[in-house]
Amino acid sequence: MNRLLTILDGGTAVVEAKQPRRFPPRGAGGGRAVEFRNVSFHYPGGSDDTRWVLRDVSFHLPAGATLGIVGATGSGKSALLDLVTRIYDPQEGEILIDGIPIRALSLAELRAEIGYVPQESFLFSDSLAHNLAYGAPDAESGVWGAEVAQLDETIRGFPGGYDTMLGERGINLSGGQKQRAALGRALARKPALVLLDDALSAVDTHTEAEILKTLRTALAGRTAMISSHRVSAIRDATAIIVLDEGRVVERGTHEVLFAAGGRYWSLLRRQQLEEALEEPALAPPSNSGTIRP
Numbered sequence: 001m002n003r004l005l006t007i008l009d010g011g012t013a014v015v016e017a018k019q020p021r022r023f024p025p026r027g028a029g030g031g032r033a034v035e036f037r038n039v040s041f042h043y044p045g046g047s048d049d050t051r052w053v054l055r056d057v058s059f060h061l062p063a064g065a066t067l068g069i070v071g072a073t074g075s076g077k078s079a080l081l082d083l084v085t086r087i088y089d090p091q092e093g094e095i096l097i098d099g100i101p102i103r104a105l106s107l108a109e110l111r112a113e114i115g116y117v118p119q120e121s122f123l124f125s126d127s128l129a130h131n132l133a134y135g136a137p138d139a140e141s142g143v144w145g146a147e148v149a150q151l152d153e154t155i156r157g158f159p160g161g162y163d164t165m166l167g168e169r170g171i172n173l174s175g176g177q178k179q180r181a182a183l184g185r186a187l188a189r190k191p192a193l194v195l196l197d198d199a200l201s202a203v204d205t206h207t208e209a210e211i212l213k214t215l216r217t218a219l220a221g222r223t224a225m226i227s228s229h230r231v232s233a234i235r236d237a238t239a240i241i242v243l244d245e246g247r248v249v250e251r252g253t254h255e256v257l258f259a260a261g262g263r264y265w266s267l268l269r270r271q272q273l274e275e276a277l278e279e280p281a282l283a284p285p286s287n288s289g290t291i292r293p
Contacts, residue, residue: 013044014086020106023098023113029221031063032098032113032192034084039093041079053079054090054246061223061239063098068234069227070267071243077227078119080243081195084225085116097193115186117199121178123170128155129162131170131181136188145184148218150211151177175202180211187218194224200233205275208233231268240264 026032041054054076061067069077082088083095086102095102102110123131132142143162146152154177158164170178179202186194200208212233226234234240235254242250242263250257250264257264 014089014107015103016106017104020109021100021104023100023105023109026192027063029064030190030192031065031221031223033063034061034067034193034223034225035059035096035099036080037094037096039083039090039095041083041088041090041092043079043088052246054083054243057093057246057248059239059241059248059251061225063223064221065238066219066224066226066236068237068240069225069243070229070231070234070240070264072267073229075243076246077243078197079246081116081197081225081227084193084195085114086110113192114195115189115191115193116195117179117182117186117197119198119201121170121182123166123173123178123181125166125168127160127162128158128164128166128181131166132162132184132188134185136185137190141188141190142184145186145188146181147184148187148211148214149180149184150207150214151180151184154180176204176207179203180207183211192222194219194222196224196226196228198228199226201229205232212236231264231271242267 023032036057036059039054039057040052042052057076057080059067069080071077079088083090084097084102086107089103097105097110097113124134129139129142132146133139134142136142136145143152146155155162155164166172170181173181179199183196183199186196200211203211208230209232216236224237226237228234231254237254240250240252240254240257241248242257244263250260250262252260258268
C-alpha cells in the first residue's frame with residue numbers, strides 16, 4: 001500500500017488549464033495543423049536533468065499533411081511525439097494545434113483528437129474485437145482498422161476470429177501482430193492527428209509495404225507524424241525532418257534530401273546495405289555501389 005500511495009500522491013508535472021479552450025470544428029479533410037515553435041526539452045529529474053533531448057525544434061505541419069521523422073537511436077524522435085500528447089511538457093518553446101497552444105486545452109480535449117501508436121504496443125486481456133474497437137465509435141471501425149493494418153486476414157484465420165481472447169499484454173500474438181493491432185486500434189478512432197512512433201519496427205518489409213500502401217488512403221485528409229528508423233516508412237511523407245542529438249539538421253522531401261547527399265542520404269545508404277546483406281546471395285549485383293533513390 002505504501003508503494004501505491006507513493007504513486008497516487010506523487011501528482012503530475014503536466015498541469016491542466018483552469019479555463020481550457022476548445023478546438024474549432026475540423027476542416028473538410030478531418031486533419032489539424034501542428035506547429036512547433038523553438039521547442040527545447042529534457043526529461044525531468046535524475047542525472048540527465050540538464051541533457052537536452054530536443055533543442056530549438058521548429059516546424060509547421062499543415063492540416064492533412066504527413067511529417068516523417070528520422071534519426072539515429074537517441075536523437076529525440078520519441079520525445080518529440082510524447083510532447084504532442086503532453087506526456088511531458090517542454091521547458092522552452094510552444095506547441096500549437098490549429099493555432100491553439102496545447103497547454104490551453106484540457107488533456108481530454110487534446111487526446112481525443114489523437115491516435116497514438118507507441119513503440120511498445122499495449123493490448124488488454126480481452127477479445128481482439130474489443131481491443132481494436134477500444135475508443136472507436138463502433139465494432140465495424142475496429143474491423144476497418146484491422147484491414148488497414150493488414151491484420152484482418154490473420155485474425156479471420158484464428159479459430160475464434162475476432163472473438164479470440166488475448167493473454168496478458170497480448171502474449172499470444174507475435175511482435176508484428178501486436179504492432180498491427182495497436183495501429184488498427186489507433187486508426188479505428190478516426191482521429192484528426194495520427195502519431196506513429198516506430199510502429200512497424202517488428203513487421204517484415206513486405207508487410208510494411210502493404211500497410212503503407214493502405215495507410216496512405218486511410219490517412220487522406222488527416223494529419224500524421226511518423227517516426228521511424230526505416231526510411232522506407234516515411235519516404236512518401238509531405239515533409240521529412242532529420243534529427244541529430246535533438247536538433248533538426250535537415251528538412252525537405254525525400255527527393256530533396258536524397259539529392260543533398262547529407263545525413264538522410266547516409267541513413268538510406270546504410271539501410272540499403274543492411275537489406276542487401278540479409279537477402280540471399282543468388283548473384284552478385286552489378287550496381288552494388290549504387291544507392292537507390
